[in-house]
Structure formats: structure tokens, C-alpha cells
Amino acid sequence: MSYDFDLVVIGSGPAGQKAAVQGAKAGKKVAIVERDKVLGGACVHRGTIPSKTLRENALRVKNMRANAALANFQLAEDTEMVTLINRLDQVLLAHDQYMRKQIDRNNITRIHGRAKFIDSHTLEIARVRDADYCIKAQNIIIATGSFPRKPDNIAVDHEYIFDSDSVLSMLYLPRSLTVLGGGVIASEYASIFQALGVKVTMIDKYPRPLGFLDQDLTDKFVHAFESMGGTWLGEHNVVSAEFDGLAGVITRCDNGLEIKSEKLLCAAGRIANVKDLAIENAGLSLSDRGLIPVDNNLRTSVANIFAAGDVIGPPSLASTSMEQGRRATCNAIGIIMGRIASTIPSGIYAIPELSAVGLTEQQARDKHGEVIVGKANFEEIARGQISDIQDGMLKLICAPDGKELLGVSIVGEGATELIHIGQMALLSQSPVDIFVESIFNFPTLAEAYRVAALSVIGQREQRGKG
């Protein structure tokens, strides 16, 4: 069979883009299909980058409020969202240009259209301007990402009730916002909007948000969120949420509680974006969880089709998706690779940030028993005091011998950057003592590593004496 391309990648988000570039660099004839006019997928245009841009301004607003003695600052009540995401156009333009250049430089064929499987090697491309046509590829990588899950009892209309793809299209900053969910997206938006002065109520069926992290970390997050004026309602089952026909949204819980807010964000998870792909034509089907199942090599049940990124499910991090995309291509074209790193850091860009790498304390206890945990609260660190970083904590989780590092968890501003020090220690299998034997800049938040390590060593010595 003759093919138009050695490799066709569907989707230009973090996974698709890296998959295509890897294929081209290996000398293959590659095409990337994107349904939007712009490259980058939801990560660049609807999620990660826009929300981080908003977050930067939310932090500025929060800091200006906190420093009222320096500047008598008050955000106007009718602040337009566009002023709060003011640099987004420049950020997106720069990103788009960079990606276009990279794709052109590597001679990757860019196809603006919507792909649909005809069979396992053939894709039909629907286009907005011209007639549809078909392409044939030896290997295909599905990197179409995800879109927001829409529960039956929530009437998302993108006017009063938004999902995580449309929430930033609000024209004005609302006075109040209900956030349904307790995951990463819900926690990020809830804390960002609260920092901007919106009255936020966050509701979830679980007792605490971000349940995959240790409780002491999420306690700090909830404390910080409530200190800003937010309300966390755990263990609440939402029965319905609808526009009240007047000027806002009513959210009803099964215990009779009713919450009124001007707008609502439904952040009830994301599902694989395969609705236009007709994957059944290629012999593929979704798992019970609505994801494309893959093996350790990111290969689907059809030999020449691979999948990477959100479409295969957790951890659904842009960082991981990029590596999955690259690996999917390598596996497809026969470049031998080692196993994907298991020490993937997770970064949650809430206010404050949270980040973790390796095992959590709970996971370590389940696996190793009496582990030793050293903590450093940011208020005990000079830089934490200077920068007025409240609710910050760094935690080192060590094996029962008190030497082997198993994981690092951090909550507080700078967590997503700080985590990489711990990640490198984990990857190089350094003993916890490295944080004491190394000299850190003073004053820095990184000094917290030293304080937490000293705590571990102290406990280790106590345990040795016992």
C-alpha cells in the first residue's frame, strides 16, 4: 500500500506537536491535522495558558490589596475580563508563531481540518473552506485532547453556566461564582477568581479538594482559599444547577442547601475528545471511562495507531502529554526508548500553588510503613516572611531508614518551580542529606529543603537512639 505520509498526527496540542516534530526529526514525512485555525489546542487557547495569564493578574491584584499601605487599591466592580487577561493576545501570538515556525522548519505538512477515520490507515479531512479529501498514513497518532464533561443535571449555556472551556469568555468579572468540582481545574479557577475579589463557593462530593494530595497540603490550600473569603463545601451532592430566570444561578444540593450566584463554573472533569473521529471505523473503541486504551508503548489495540495526551486519560498534564507524544512517535517508527519516567511532577496553578513529585505521604505509608516525614513551614523561612507567603509548606517524605527520598510535596507560591530541586534529587537517587550538605542561596524559599531535611535527619537520629 502506498501512503501519503509516514505519520499523521491528529491534534496540535502539547502531545500532537511534540509527536509531529519527533517524527520529522527522524526523517519521516509527517502531517499534523488541527481542527482549529490556530495551533496549540485547548492547552494554549482555552485552558492552561489563558488561565495562567489570568492567574498572574489575580496574584497582582491580591498583592496590591495586601499592600494597601503602599497603594490604595480597589478593583472596579465592573472590571472586564479582557483587562484581566490583558497580555493573552501577545502570549498566544508568540506561542502560535513559535509553533508555526517549528512546524515549518521541520517540513511538517499542516492541515487545517477535522479528521475522521475511514479505516486504520485512511483519514477523511473535513474543511471549513474547501471540499473534503482523504489522506493515507502508515502510522497515525491520536492526540485530540479532551473537552469538558457535561453532567445531565447542569444546564451549561455558556451565558450563565460555563464549563472550563468557556469560563474565560465571560465579559465582566462576576460578583459571585459557584464552582462545581474539587479537582485541579476547579481548584485553580476557584482560587484565582476569589483572589480577584469574586465571592466564590466551591462545592464537591468529596470531603476535600485535590484528594490525590496529602491532607495537610490540601488543608493549607483550603485555609488560604477561605482566608481570601472563599467558601469550601465538601461532602455536598449537587442535584441541579440552573439559571434562575432572574439574574443568576441557583445550585441545589441533596441536603436542601441552595446557593445563589451570578455565574457558575461546572468543572466536572474532562473526557476524551473523539466525537468526530469515528474511531470505530479504524477498529478502535473507548474504555469504560471514555478513554482510548493504550499499552505501555502508547499503542492502541490497532497496531499502527497510537494515542497520547488527555485522550488516554490521567495524569492529563501538558508536561506529560509532550513526552507521551514524543514517545508515541518513537514507538511508532521503531526508535528504542526506555520506560517513561515515573517521577512526573504534578503542578496545580491555584493560589497558592501546589506541586508534588514521587510518592505522597499516604502512598509512602501504604507502601513502606513507618516513613519519616520532614516539614518546613514557609513562615519559618526568612524569604517566606519577607515575601509574606502564608500557607506555605514543603514536605520531604523519606523511607523508614530516614535516608532514601521517596517524594516531595509543596504548597505555597513558587511550588511548581521549587519542586524540580526535589525531582532532581529523586531522579539521581540522592539521600535526603544532600539538602543539608548543599548550600542554598539565602534568603530563598529553596532553603525550606534544608529545614525539612534537618527535621528528617533529627527524627532519624532519634529513631536510631530508640
Add this chain to the structure above:
Amino acid sequence: MSDQALSDAANTVAGQLQHKIDQRQLDVPMLPEVASKVVTLSQDPESDAAKLAQLIQSDQALAGHVMHIANSAAYTPNASLVSLQQAITRLGMNLISDIALAASISAKMFKAPGYESHINYIWRHALATALWGKEIARVCRRNVEATFLCGLLHSIGRPVTIQCLLELAKKNDTELTEQDMQLLEEKYHTPVGIAVAQRWQMPQIVCESIEFFHAYENANLAREQTTMINGGAAFATHLLKPEVLGAAALGELPVLADLNLYDDEIATLMDKKDDIKSTMEAMLGR
């Protein structure tokens, strides 16, 4: 400099109109007080339904009109609404604001003898544009809130231009041909529209969507909004004059491609045709 396609009389009138625009001396019709207050109220985060009901009740004709529309089949099939407060509760403050705006700023505001039906069409088209714009915004997951106002006012410069041209011609004791009127309406409706929106102190997003309606790719703050309005206007033309813009031609318009609307998404929008038509007729009080 004179325009070759225009009659001498039209060139004189055009010069005078341009002068009025340049000197900011355009005779802009007064925004009905109640419409101005509706815009202010709908943008005031402190406003509530009671204030809106009170405002609409202050204009007896408008209150009657709003109740008539609210009780029409498009909104309340069993015609059970008895009070404005109840209508606002049932239909929502934003929708009642839209109805009140569409009712208070209307074709009747303009005095243009001989051009009543043309202005009537412009107004029906603007209302349809506003309604289609909202649906496009929903499909594109862009802002839905401001689209109605932008759509409703995107062609406000047209009737004002016609009225000004007729007044100037009368003052010059001359007459303009139908061709003159058409050419001048095309030439001046955008600057006149901007002047009207500015005089009426409309939000920046409305002013920009008027300014860049025909070249939405040049819009800055309101690029998405303006593109959606332009697309909405195309759907409106198809709805009102399918003989001018058929379904196939509509689907081929560059603006729909610029909105990145695929064939199935256009088909989904087309399914809303009957709903939009009945909503529009209801809003016009028919």
C-alpha cells in the same frame, strides 16, 4: 472631491454630511430615555429585577409592549404572565432587557418619509443579527452576553444616514435619486454609526463592532464579537431574504470559515431558524 457616480445634488449633500461628521455636528436621534436606562441598568452589577420592572413601568407603552411579547407564544405559550415582575422572574432580567431595548430603540424613532419600509427592513435585520449572533457565540463558546446589543446596533448608522440625507436634501431644496441614497448610505453608514454609538455612550465593544463590521479582521478589542456579528448578519439575510442569500451561498461565506464553523455546526445553527424567526416576530410585537 466629487464622486462620479453621484448626481451633483448628491455630491453637495455628501459634502455637507461629511462636514457634519467631521465637526461632530451630526443630528443624532435622541436615545429614548428608557433605552438608555435599560443599557445602564443591564451593566450595573447592583441592579436587580425590581429596578428593571420599575423602569419599564415608567413607560406605559413600553410596559404593555414588553408584557405582550413576554406572553407571546415564543416565550410563554400559555400566556399566563400577569405582571412585569412575574415576567422578569420567568424570562430573566437579561432577556427582558433585550426585549425592552429592541422595543424602545426601533424603526419608529426615525423620520424618513418614503423610506419607512427600507428602515423597517434594516431594523428587522438588525434584530435577527442580534439573535443569530447569540447562537453563533454559543456554538463557538465565545461571549454570549454582549452579542445582542452589538448585533442590534451594528447597522444603526444606516437609518440615521438616511434621515440626515433627507433632511440635508430638504434644506438644499433638492431631491436625491434612489441610486444616490443607496450609494450614500453605503458610504456613510459606518462613520455615522460610530458617531451615534459614541453619542449614545455605548460600551466600547459596541462602538468597535460598528466600526469594524465590514472588516472584522481589523478589529482589536472586539474582534471575536465583530466576527460573530458579521456571521449573524449573514444568517439574518438568509432568514429574511433567502432569495438574496441561499443556504448554499451562506455556507460558503468566508466569515463562516473565519469563525471555524464546520458544515455540521452550520447545519445545527440552521436548525434554529424557526425559533429565531418566532422570537424575532414576538420581539417586534407581532
